Amino acid sequence: RKExxxxxxxFNVPEGATVAFNCTYSNSASQSFFWYRQDCRKxxxxxxxxxxxxxEDGRFTAQLNRASQYISLLIRDxxxxxSATYLCVVTTPGRKLQFGAGTQVVVTP
Amino acid sequence: NxxxxxxxxxxxxxxxxxxxxxxxxxxxxxxxxxxxQDPGMGLRLIHYSVGAGITDQGxxxxxxxxxxxxxxxxxxxxxxxxPSQTSVYFCxxxxxxxxxxxxxxxxxxxxxxx
Numbered sequence: 001r002k003e004x005x006x007x008x009x010x011f012n013v014p015e016g017a018t019v020a021f022n023c024t025y026s027n028s029a030s031q032s033f034f035w036y037r038q039d040c041r042k043x044x045x046x047x048x049x050x051x052x053x054x055x056e057d058g059r060f061t062a063q064l065n066r067a068s069q070y071i072s073l074l075i076r077d078x079x080x081x082x083s084a085t086y087l088c089v090v091t092t093p094g095r096k097l098q099f100g101a102g103t104q105v106v107v108t109p
Numbered sequence: 110n111x112x113x114x115x116x117x118x119x120x121x122x123x124x125x126x127x128x129x130x131x132x133x134x135x136x137x138x139x140x141x142x143x144x145x146q147d148p149g150m151g152l153r154l155i156h157y158s159v160g161a162g163i164t165d166q167g168x169x170x171x172x173x174x175x176x177x178x179x180x181x182x183x184x185x186x187x188x189x190x191x192p193s194q195t196s197v198y199f200c201x202x203x204x205x206x207x208x209x210x211x212x213x214x215x216x217x218x219x220x221x222x223x
Contacts, residue, residue, distance in 0.1 A: 008149065032210075043199060043214035044152070087151070096167070097212060099144075101151040 003027060004090050006100035013078045013107050020074040021103045023088030030098075032091035033064055033071050037084045038102065044087055047073075078107045111135050115200050115215030122190040122222045130185040130218050132200030138213075140203045141183040142167070143175065145196040146217075152199065158183055190222045 006023045013019040025033075033050035048055065050062040050071050061074040075082055088100035116131045134141065142157035154167030158177040172194060174186040183202075187194060200215040 002151075004151070041197075041217075041219075043216050044212075045214070046211045096154060096157070097142075099152040101149050 002100075003092070003098045004088055004100040006088050006103045008101060009104040010106045011103065013075075013082075013105060015078055015080060015107055015109055017078050018074065018076050019078060019105060020072060021086070021105075022070045022072045023100050023103075024068075024070045025088075025090045025098075026069070027090070027092050027098075028066075028069060029093045030069075030090045031093065033062075034089040034091075035060075035062060035071075035073050036087040036089055036099075038087055039084050044099075047086070075105070078105075080107050080109065083107045113200055113202050113213050113215040115198075115218055117218060118216060120218060120220050122187070122220065124190060124192060124222060126190050128187050128190065130187075130198055130200070130220075132183045132185065132215055133181050134183075134202040134213070135181065136202060136204070136213065137180060138202035138204050139180070140205060140210075141177065142201050142212075143173070143183070143185045144199045144201065145169065145194075146199060147196050155185065155198075187220075192222045194220065195222045196220060 035047040036044040037047045038044045048057045054063045059076045063072045085102040085104045087102045090098045113134045143155040144152040146152045156175040158164045198218045201212045203210045203212045
């Protein structure tokens, strides 16, 4: 079983709509949680950290559910520029980063 | 602001050849790491370093060597290239190995082994 699992998608989203997707992690001792964004054939970049109480950054909302061991990302008012692959990243004991394979989001006009 | 610089961006190797992927960062970060990214598998950790002179193996270290003689540089050596090493390689650095620490990535090296 992979340490971090994501639905690969693609999630096809009309411009202006809301999209949400989850990521599950297997290690209950995981300590930190992040969403990274990766554009086609480019390097990953940090989108946002995920805090226990949930947090927002503009149109992006991240939630953490430790009991069920998943994190979520919601994108409101989707823009064409939101088209990308979103990587779920978890810090395991020993503090190494574990990456999910990514969820592809395609925003259409 | 250079950040993390990786070279080369593209490389084609023949089976059995060796080469070094270069990685340099100018942010004075302690922690550096190498990942490979294959379709459907996410980024997998090859080797990492928590400071100059200290390296350790990650999830998929076989066939690769690293060294960390300076804080800035963390080269990855392929000893004898194999087709299974065809992948996209990313170098990353972060200020420390810890909670809520952002990792910065280089632009990647697309390696094909024929």
